[in-house]
């Protein structure tokens with residue numbers, strides 16, 4: 001039988017080896033904002049995050065001090081405007097919600113002029129300081145900011161398509177919630193693949209592929225699709241000039257980050273929609289697309305095709321592709 005001290009030594013070794021294999025430092029760039037603050041809090045609650053690095057041009061040290069008092073194991077550091085490089089040292093996952101949100105009457109594309117350069121400069125710093133990091137882009141317009149990140153990293157010679165993701169999870173979250181409401185089902189049990197991109201007609205929910213959604217037809221179907229495609233506008237209108245979705249987006253961002261961390265740490269079969277460099281419609285000049293993606297220890301493991309579509313869904317996809325192509329080209333042209 002092992003002595004008490006030998007038992008302690010064994011359990012200490014176990015604790016060390018399990019935490020050593022799961023050392024995950026996550027950075028949030030834009031941590032002082034409407035999304036950044038609750039997202040930082042939710043990431044502090046995730047036991048897979050061992051260190052949280054919070055950066056913003058305004059207010060990140062204060063957010064970090066606040067979040068750091070939450071009684072979970074991870075450490076939290078805040079970095080002011082001039083310490084971006086320090087914020088990125090050793091990070092494995094970088095989540096970017098930096099940039100301006102919409103006001104009523106604006107499209108996501110109207111944010112391009114401001115957010116394109118913010119995202120480009122942040123991506124460039126990640127490429128320089130943490131070239132192996134996974135980058136999760138929340139800043140809008142996602143259809144353009146993801147190609148901007150990819151092109152910026154490509155220019156620096158460090159682009160790996162397995163490690164750049166547009167976070168489209170809020171569309172999936174909305175679809176689950178809205179379908180759950182109609183079908184009187186628990187949203188946690190409703191998984192709707194939402195494919196395409198992240199703006200109005202580029203958001204294509206595949207309701208025929210979910211048991212609770214496939215029976216929805218006629219006017220109810222049309223209204224549901226519209227609500228999923230324009231859920232963001234619903235929030236922008238209700239906030240009446242004070243911004244766009246922040247709390248549901250923080251939830252969605254934490255959900256996607258959590259899924260990626262589980263896959264990076266070895267969990268198999270983690271498959272979620274996300275906007276990535278994709279071969280699915282590359283022959284039509286559309287080389288970024290959101291579809292179900294299996295995540296693995298290196299990021300993107302397998303990109304699934306969209307599968308069988310109903311006639312309505314085919315029409316939605318036909319409307320999505322030209323718009324998406326324009327948005328992607330605009331992002332690429334900005335970096336070129």
Ligand SMILES: NC(=O)C1=CN([C@@H]2O[C@H](COP(=O)(O)OP(=O)(O)OC[C@H]3O[C@@H](n4cnc5c(N)ncnc54)[C@H](O)[C@@H]3O)[C@@H](O)[C@H]2O)C=CC1
Pocket residue numbers: 029030031032033034035036055056057058097098099100101102111115118122137138139140141142167168169170171198243244245246249
């Ligand atoms: N992907 C999605 O589904 C969604 C995306 N969004 C987008 O997320 C972005 C952020 O939205 P909110 O948090 O509501 O805006 P916000 O204005 O509340 O916060 C943005 C934060 O970014 C910071 N920031 C600006 N430039 C920066 C830089 N160069 N480096 C670091 N931080 C910088 C600001 O200081 C601010 O704290 C917007 O572009 C919005 O459209 C919003 C909801 C859903």
Ligand SMILES: O=C([O-])CC(=O)C(=O)O
Pocket residue numbers: 101102108140170231232233235236244245
């Ligand atoms: O609508 C917006 O501008 C913010 C966003 O992307 C969303 O809520 O889906």
